[in-house]
Amino acid sequence: MKLSKITSGVLISLALLSSYSALAKVITVEIPVIEKEMVIDNAGTKHDMWTYGGTIPGPVVRVTEGDIVDFTLLNKKGNKQSHSMDFHAAIVDVLDEFEGIRPGKSKSFKFEAKYPGVFIYHCGASSMSEHISRGMYGVIIVDPKEGYTKDFPKPDREYVIVEGDLFENDATPTEMTNNEKLEGVLINGKQFHYDPVHDQNASLVLESKPGERVRFYYVNAKINENAAFHAIAGIWDRVWDNGNPKNVRYGLQTIDVAPAHGVIADLVSPANRPTNNAIVDHRMKSALKGAITILMNKEDADPKLGRNGNLVIR
Numbered sequence: 001m002k003l004s005k006i007t008s009g010v011l012i013s014l015a016l017l018s019s020y021s022a023l024a025k026v027i028t029v030e031i032p033v034i035e036k037e038m039v040i041d042n043a044g045t046k047h048d049m050w051t052y053g054g055t056i057p058g059p060v061v062r063v064t065e066g067d068i069v070d071f072t073l074l075n076k077k078g079n080k081q082s083h084s085m086d087f088h089a090a091i092v093d094v095l096d097e098f099e100g101i102r103p104g105k106s107k108s109f110k111f112e113a114k115y116p117g118v119f120i121y122h123c124g125a126s127s128m129s130e131h132i133s134r135g136m137y138g139v140i141i142v143d144p145k146e147g148y149t150k151d152f153p154k155p156d157r158e159y160v161i162v163e164g165d166l167f168e169n170d171a172t173p174t175e176m177t178n179n180e181k182l183e184g185v186l187i188n189g190k191q192f193h194y195d196p197v198h199d200q201n202a203s204l205v206l207e208s209k210p211g212e213r214v215r216f217y218y219v220n221a222k223i224n225e226n227a228a229f230h231a232i233a234g235i236w237d238r239v240w241d242n243g244n245p246k247n248v249r250y251g252l253q254t255i256d257v258a259p260a261h262g263v264i265a266d267l268v269s270p271a272n273r274p275t276n277n278a279i280v281d282h283r284m285k286s287a288l289k290g291a292i293t294i295l296m297n298k299e300d301a302d303p304k305l306g307r308n309g310n311l312v313i314r
């Protein structure tokens, strides 16, 4: 077995051999659940959160269509809650693979990534409203087995954006389910994470060079509200519903993304001048509570951002 990546206790490895097919690649993924305080804005405010691997969103799992994902969930000793893992990229049994496990236990299962696209994964333990909105979600990208094509071109940069709810720290599961005590909206775990325009404490932005094709893997992890995914001062050049290359649409302004759904959306900025976009959830109650992300298109864009697996800027 060859280890390909180890990050903060999260193990993602590659191996050959499988009961599914002699040729299928097996991707081993282990994710521990860590209940801890997390900083949820650029000012350093902390909330009690529950996480996959210690981050919100959890680690990006990236496989290719046809791969076998050999997954293990570790519910760490010392945690207080039961937790589970629901991969939307899996076709399995909700009562078997997706069952909850108590602290100190682990649970393993395998599935084949049959459909290409961008999928959410999330905790399904009770109360699901609380487990998801305290941060238990992430993204699995299933790249198409045919690779890039004329209709699914290679991007110059790739960014993952996950939008989630932030309820008041003492909100009950019932209040969360009813969307009461909603305090803000998180982008990759923080309000206004990449928006120094609306938040003087923000220090990060997304970057690209003028004319580059920037690909967004966008997932709506909010528990009740759709998102209206829009790039201010831009038009989505191409959008693939659920991220499947077969579901292409052209020249869209605003994309309706249901809770627990995802899209791939490409933006191409003018090549002849530096420009800026604000990537927003155009529902004002979401945008103005945290769902605004600045993309700067400039000649001296950081070459490391949005490249070589650096998809979630932290």
Ligand SMILES: [Cu+2]
Binding pocket: 050, 081, 082, 083, 084, 123, 124, 125, 131, 136
């Ligand atoms: Cu959970």
